Amino acid sequence: MSKSVPKIIRQVAYYRPALQQQTHYTEIEVEETTKVRKHWVTNPHLYWVPAGVDLEDPDGYLEPLEDPDLNIRRDWSRYREIYQILTPAAIKANRERYQLSGREYALILGISHSSLSELENGLVLQSDEQDSLLTMAANQTAFYQLLRRRQAIFTTVFSDQKYAAILKRVEEMVTSKPN
Structure with a gap:
């Protein structure tokens, strides 16, 4: 240093x-x-x-x-800015755009709910792999495809009806406007 x-x-x-x-x-x-x-x-x-x-x-x-922790958070913020890493606010905004709970979004992404919560609250800095996944999920078409592929896992935790409602909502987002 x-x-x-x-x-x-x-x-x-x-x-x-x-x-x-x-x-x-x-x-x-x-x-x-x-x-x-x-x-x-x-x-x-x-x-x-x-x-x-x-x-x-x-x-x-x-x-x-x-x-x-002020200086650490400032360094993370600068790092995100330089390397175009999603901010905690952007991660949360993407999840909320899909109208998903943290548990639902984490399950679809294949990460733990606690990890997602820590990322959204700025308590940890996401790995390169997590950032790639979160960036991909910001694309509505890519997220829709991921959601379709994760049906079996999603419906073991949540109901088939909940999955169908989420799939329909995301599908409408994909078909109604460009990403």
Whole structure:
């Protein structure tokens, strides 16, 4: 991981319950290059540095106490932007467009419901394989074909009537307008 010269953003007073006192920090922004999956991504990271610590000292950097995962999420967002990976909002919007529950959509895609939920909520970054599958599912014609092929699996969990209703709805989407 490489770092740039820190840029001071603001001064922060933060109450630390464990210490039962207010602690003062300097919020800084540092341009860093980190590895996301197999790729290097350069992105600004935010850190809090305790008051009185040398801003050039990397040992003094703390993740923002209010949101320790902020920099990871920023890196994932940048990675998605650079490599055209579906965002959590896009994944959820595609599922909702088909009017499917998370369990139904996950079963059709062949992934676990918990994995789909984590992807939709931005808790994990999808693998290349998952992204290919989710991108394919965004295409109504391809999703319709997948749904038809997965009938036997779908109807072991859900009723034949539910499958028929979903198939009809997706078929109408495919035949009524271009994807």
